[in-house]
Amino acid sequence: MSVAPASPRALQARLMAAILIVVMAGLLAASWATQRAFESGLRPELLRKAAVVGASVGELVGKTLDHGLALRDLVGVEAYLQAVRKQHPELAYLALCDDSGRVLFKSGSPAATAGISVSLTHAARPAGAVEASLSAAFIRQILFESTLDLLVVCLVAVFFTRELLHAITASDPRLGSVGTEGDAVLARVRAPLFLFMLAEELTRAFLPGFSRALLPSTSTLAPDVLVGVPIVVFMLVVALGQPVLASWSERVGHRRAMQWGAALGVCGLGGAALSGGIVDFIAWRALCGLAYAIVFVAGQGFVIAHTDAASRSRGFALFVTAIMVAAVCGPPVGGILADHLGARWGFGAAASLAVAALMVVRTLPRDAQASITAPSRAPVLRDFLRLFRQRSFVVITLLAAVPAKLILAGFCFYLVPVYLLSLGAPPSVAGRALMVYAVVLVLMLPQATRLAERGVAHAHLVGVGLCISSLGGFGLLAWGGVLPVYLAMALLGLGQGLSIAAQSTLLSLACSSEIEAHGSGPVFGVYRLIERLGNASGPLVTGVLVALLGHAAAFATVSAIVLICGLCFVALTGNTRVPVSVGARA
Incomplete structure (x- = not known):
């Protein structure tokens, strides 16, 4: 009994699943190796840092000894050690000992983890030591955070690979992933839409913190209220702009409108990265809101123009999927970038994604097919x-x-x-x-x-x-x-x-x-x-x-x-x- 051959769409789905499995396996293996290397190098690095802190404490204590004070007669030492530990949470214990090893002043409790001892000398003779030990809880937290970051990167990479495969199959009709000409256009629109939405989602995790850093010290408004103003302005521009921009997009063409939106997004995100104060940051976020509204209505217009009543739900599913995948990938990646490089570099990365979206938009077909629906009005x-x-x-x-x-x-x-x-x-x-x-x-x-x-x-x-x-x-x-x-x-x-x-x-x-x-x-x-x-x-x-x-x-x-x-x-x-x-x- 012969088995009917699989359809091109089914073959394409199987190929995509196989590639994703291989990518996921490779990412997990690389993440495991990276985590092991990080773990083996973390403790020695923290011990070196503890030695530097101990030497700094010892240098300050040495200066007091040079003034003729005895080590046991110093005052305010434990408060100072406590302040040092607060600045360096990797330290579980910090103590000042005399030349016999007896602890005179301390902060924290000795940990079972490895520690360091920095000798103190005065008049070329041993005067005591500064002892420090690492916090096991801090090390566990660092390793846990790095594991979460690696898992986030793995998950995001899988989503990226999935979107890339969609883009590749959409650009090659021989792969049989799309049916009608309208389906092919919508599949190609998904890539720039995903890239632009990802650019905005990238900023979600660090935008309020960046706003707070830009606040003037003499502001009369509460800082907690001012921090939300750039977000409110962005959303207000989107809310009020979309009804008007929808009809404008239909007049100028959806491809051209999406180009304008992506270009304005590049300017807005790049300007936000260079903001010197809260006022110009709010202005750049307003421009980003205008760009977002334009790209959104242009994407909707593409769906309406290249679908009929029967296929419109599937068309909007592609539209919504691109936005949701961006919402999954953007915030964690943006947070990691802000952690390691700073918020300004996070905005710079978002602007780069908007540039990529602009370049992909230029490859879309011109609006040759007119929408079969009447122009919308506000x-x-x-x-x-x-x-x-x-x-x-x-x-x-x-x-x-x-x-x-x-x-x-x-x-x-x-x-x-x-x-x-x-x-x-x-x-x-x-x-x-x-x-x-x-x-x-x-x-x-x-x-x-x-x-x-x-x-x-x-x-x-x-x-x-x-x-x-x-x-x-x-x-x-x-x-x-x-x-x-x-x-x-x-x-x-x-x-x-x-x-x-x-x-x-x-x-x-x-x-x-x-x-x-x-x-x-x-x-x-x-x-x-x-x-x-x-x-x-x-x-x-x-x-x-x-x-x-x-x-x-x-x-x-x-x-x-x-x-x-x-x-x-x-x-x-x-x-x-x-x-x-x-x-x-x-």
Whole structure:
């Protein structure tokens, strides 16, 4: 019995899986070897540093002995040793001994790990010694952090390889990865879209810390509020610009619009790297917001222009996938870059990615195929007045969309990086926390779709998702540190994954009569605009809360607001459902 040959698409999927497995195996082997080399070299390097610190302490003590003071008569030594240990957390123990080896002054407790002893001499005779031993907990933490960084690099490299393979197969029709000409164009658009979104996502982990470093010492506004202003301005430009830029992109052509967006992104990210103060940094972030809005609407325009009603969902899936992969890869890589090179180099790397996106955009085909849909228009005042008279629209928009964006932007873009910075954690920790959110979101989205297909009410998915996303913030009241932040990000990703897809679908059902009378453009235009304004308000609201209440209370307050909105939403919407076919069209 003969077996039917596999389709080109199936063969391409198998080839991609095989390449990814080989790449992953190679990365794990290289990471293991790198970790072993790092571990073997870490302890000797820390011992050398401890010897330098001990010599510095000994030199200061020697100067006091030169003034005729006896070693046992010195005052304030233990406070000084404590301050030195605080500056050098790798030291578990630091002590000053006399010439017989008896400890006179100390800070910390002797550790079982290897230590050093630096001799003190006075008048060519032994006078004592400075002893120091390393902190085993510090060494474990360093090794743990390096292991996490290597795992992040491995995961990001796998995603990069996957995107590269998509780009290669899209550029060669012989590989059979695409069907129609429109599919081929969309597959090629994915590469520059991914690169540009990755450039912006790269900055998420270190942007608030960089903003704080630029603040003037004489500012009259609270620093916690000012830190969020560049993020608010960026999101405000995106929110207000997208409705207008969508029609502009259709007039000038989507390829040309995407070129303009990528070019402005290069300028904005490069200018941000060179910022000398908070005012010019805010201006550069506004330019980055304009660039982001242009690239976003141009990418949407490509999808609409090269798909029909039957294939549009698949086209937007490519669009969303590129953004989600960038959200997974960007923050942890940006955090690692900021750790080792500094935030300015992180912005420089982001500008380089925007340059790469600009170069790839130039290879896209010109807009030869006109869109079969009517040009979109920005919402006008009568659309707002008409829609805000509809109870269902108000409930979905104000009790679901706005709170979801408020907690997303407030936590991910502002509160998590700022809080971890206040703990003394490096930007890479914030990057990994944001990665946890993105990974859980990506894993949860298809599961939420399956729940909707099995008949779970969309209103329940939205309401329960809101409630779940709020729960993690309350944990910061009971426990401090990094782990509660990771838990909060996981719950946020879980809740957002449940509610994101269901919100638009629920809106299309609840406002079906409005859509039949006036089309989907005004409904979703007003909805998206208000939703993005909620996005922009997140960092501002959380910044004010941090200034008034502190970080933990800010987490809990935002969580309480979202939880109340979620419960009210469930109570007001009941068991509203929507057929799967309607959800696909939405």
